[in-house]
Amino acid sequence: MGRVYLDWNATAPLRQEVRAAMLAALDVAGNPSSVHAEGRAARALVERARGEVAALVGCKPSEVVFTSGATEAAGILAHVPPHGAVCVDETAHDALWAHLDLTHAEGGANVLAKGLANSETGVITEPPARDEDGAYPYGAIRCGSLFLDVTQAAGRIPWSFHWSGADMACVSAHKIGGPKGVGALIVREGLDIGAVQKGGGQELGRRSGTENVAGIAGFGAAATAALRDMDAGVWAGVEKLRNILESSLASGAKGTIFVGNDRPRLPNTSCFVTPGWKGETQVMQMDLAGFAVSSGSACSSGKVKTPRVLAAMGLDQAAAESALRVSLGPETTEEDVLRFAETWLRHEKKFRQRAA
Incomplete structure (x- = not known):
């Protein structure tokens, strides 16, 4: 056997439809930032995938920032202004724990980071609600924003970024049958944050670097398939x-x-x-x-x-x-x-x- x-x-x-989408994208020669026809063809693939990922996680396409994975997306925790403390739930993934910083927590913290579903046990925890002061409680500490790791939950249980109350979230393609090495940071519209990676200003300045067009196309195809499976x-x-x-x-x-x-x-x-x-x-x-x-x-x-x-x-x-x-x-x-x-x-x- x-x-x-x-x-x-x-x-x-890897899903078969993902493989097909990636192979097709590899034949598109243009840089998504170029204005000529080839560049526009590459840009169209990126934007189509952005919409497909947004549909899966329940957010606006403009709130999706493509990254190399959920770990890179979690790197935004170090850049949320005013660059003070970061609180991390005790059962969160190491990608979030790497940013734990309570050294300036006396007056509150920038952000509370936690996983919606634990990768080791599968246990699901409901996102915390804001208190009467509009902050997220973490013991005696009050956190200004909420970052959710939905890497294991997306595509497996019903979840929506908008109704979760989260300010930021991260998701990864390879957990839903997409390629490894591509993911997304979800950022609530209007939220003032820094850049995960600085450079040429791609992804609205939040994650510079030429987009991984084939990987992103595969991510979009995986998101569509995952949503279909969940609905079925x-x-x-x-x-x-x-x-x-x-x-x-x-x-x-x-x-x-x-x-x-x-x-x-x-x-x-x-x-x-x-x-x-x-x-x-x-x-x-x-x-x-x-x-x-x-x-x-x-x-x-x-x-x-x-x-x-x-x-x-x-x-x-x-x-x-x-x-x-x-x-x-x-x-x-x-x-x-x-x-x-x-x-x-x-x-x-x-x-x-x-x-x-």
């Missing part, structure tokens, strides 16, 4: 498979803990802990058995450190280091999850026998 890919939160396989209820089917997987594992592994299964979660994500059985060991064993899974965020793989997100959810270090993440997608089948469950349970039984 062939390999089974169960790591969709790390990256989704595809992710409800994925959620059923996730539930089948967890029921199968729970029936044979009584000591395994399913993280966040009592909270709202992404429909495709299962994070479970078998105390004492290292997550990295499980990943290697499953890989050799033909299954691609993860022990956490792909950005953290290979790093020896305390699993911050799981620790923030109340797990001790030993338990957090024993977590495995399985993330499904529209191409996952019931046969895939049942094969995985059977294989994992076989290895789990051997682990218990060795540990006895």
Whole structure:
């Protein structure tokens, strides 16, 4: 039997319509900033994709700023005036945590950054509301703006930038079946912020550099396909498979803990802990058995450190280091999850026998 890919939160396989859109864009020779016919053809591809991404995340096309990915988009946190403190939710991705700065927080902070859905557990948290003073609370600190990381949520659960109340957001193409290396910063119209990258003034001066036309075209095609799948209820089917997987594992592994299964979660994500059985060991064993899974965020793989997100959810270090993440997608089948469950349970039984 062939390999089974169960790591969709790390990256989704490239969609066929995305591949076609990118190949077509590669044949367009012009620079999007040039005024001649070739340049205008390239510009048309960029603007079409801008509208497609805007439709997916529920914003105006003019609020979409193309970047090299969600990590670069999060770089705007360092430039929101007046360049004071940045508060970051404890379960946010490392791309946001890299900008944590509370050194000037006594008088409040510029921005609160948080993830709408956690990549490791799939747990969904509602965006905070402004308080009576128009600020976002972060403990005793009041933050002026809200930045949401919707990288895992976009295209999987209903969400709209406009009704979320967020001032800024980031999204990435490769999580929805688009190409790697392209994403977007969403900025509320009228918000005065700096530039993610300075230079020639592309993207209305917010992200300079010649646009990645093929990547952006692929992003747009992926956004359209993702919106179509969501409207068709595809992710409800994925959620059923996730539930089948967890029921199968729970029936044979009584000591395994399913993280966040009592909270709202992404429909495709299962994070479970078998105390004492290292997550990295499980990943290697499953890989050799033909299954691609993860022990956490792909950005953290290979790093020896305390699993911050799981620790923030109340797990001790030993338990957090024993977590495995399985993330499904529209191409996952019931046969895939049942094969995985059977294989994992076989290895789990051997682990218990060795540990006895």
